[in-house]
Amino acid sequence: LKGDLNMRIEMGESLLYSWLRHIKGCQLVQTNWKKPSLSWEMKNEDTINTLLSSYIDLLRKEYNKRLYKRKVSAPQLLLQSEIDVLGASFDGDTQNLYAIDVNFDEFESSYNDIDKAIIKVAQKILTTVMFLYGHFDKKTGDIIFVSPRIDESVISPLDKFISDIQNLLYKFDLTYNIRIIANEDFYDKIMQPVIDASKSANDSKDLFMRSIQIYSLFSNHKKSHTENNLDSTSNPKAKDFNNINGYNEMKIGLLVRSTLTRMLANHEISKEEIELMQTAAYSKKTFHLLHPLLRKTSLSNGEKVMRYWSTEVEAYGEKYFICSEWYETPSNNDRPYFMKWLALRQ
Structure with missing residues (x-):
């Protein structure tokens, strides 16, 4: 079971690696990004320490939740944390960072219980913000939570919680775009655009993209399998150009x-x-x-x-x-x- 879970996690990270490379146009992408050691200098340290205290207070006062079981420091949190998939795109003087948390176990998603979801998302947002602001010195960027399936009863309260967190960050002049991509959005904005992009991609190290290309190579000879075919040319959803959510990501x-x-x-x-x-x-x-x-x-x-x-x-x-x-x-x-x-x- 552990091996199966690890495989799903790796497949999810591989999909988001493909998405950042081929849909968002990131020149640099890394999975399981971690701070290498304490020797890395933390920028904006005073602001980050103040933010950490305000953040923990917000969770306690507004949501009656204890974010951590014991007292923590920013360097300690960052050494214990990682970003599942980190991407950077460069377009002239414009730079953008994408930090993605991937939850690919749709049947046992830790997002499906609202109490667990709030704690998990709060911790991930906090450490990701400290990574981006403390070590990349960036006040902007995309922080994205991705899962193929999240219970609909969780989405609305989780969106409200993220809005409250975003308002707190605005007070520190941090304007990260924090969002969830799940359920139909997962297919429209991530899965289908990656499948479409596989037609013209040539990246031998992109495992997810290569797996789609190999599948399509053989599925083209078996049109009887079209109802399960990942070939976007036979998928009627790919023809629905009025539904441009996925295209808007590109x-x-x-x-x-x-x-x-x-x-x-x-x-x-x-x-x-x-x-x-x-x-x-x-x-x-x-x-x-x-x-x-x-x-x-x-x-x-x-x-x-x-x-x-x-x-x-x-x-x-x-x-x-x-x-x-x-x-x-x-x-x-x-x-x-x-x-x-x-x-x-x-």
Whole structure:
């Protein structure tokens, strides 16, 4: 039983590793991240010590819960704690950290009892905040609790508790985005986007992604198994582009690249539209792009083409490069154009 539980935990961490790498675009991801020793300097130590006391007081006064059985210190807590999956993304001067707690045992989830859930979540938030602020000197980031199944009776009170904790953190000028992803959201925001991304991923060290690719390789020869098939092209839920929760988790470049690669390979785009996608006028009007969406690789004479991803995609026997110039800023937002195009292809 212990081995089976460890396997589920490792599979859950592997899935979230894939999610951070391929959906959130993190350049750095590590599972089971721990502080290596006491020799690591703690930044913002005075603030963290004050926060620790305020945090424990909040749990005692507002929730009548004792967070720890004995008196604790910040360094002691951090040496005993870890982050299940830690990711960092870098986009110019913008950096974002993702700290994820994974609970992958859907039948014996420690989140399913509200009293246990509050203690567990409170402890994880506290140590994660101290990690991010004390050792990364970051006041912002995403702290996420992930489980495939949490009893619905727990979700609402747990959301309220997280809101109370977040309000306390705001008083210390800490603006972490703390949230739960479970149940339908787990499938829509994590599982299905990772399955979609596996069509174009090439990462031999990504165990979860490789397992999906191997499964799909054989399942394609057994269409009788389609009701259990992880192939997103046969899953009707993958066609529901009005349900964009999972797509909203993806940066626009990753979304375009993974989606178009799959659709082109599976001939879900007509030859006529592929011709139009090679024109500047259609690409500007439909996708808000300054360059043609597609370019035949044969035009490049084997050289790298600026403003296009270097990986080739094939459709109807012809190979293409996909434009890489996608943005989602207030002054230049391409996402609504691409999502509208997707929605029209249900």
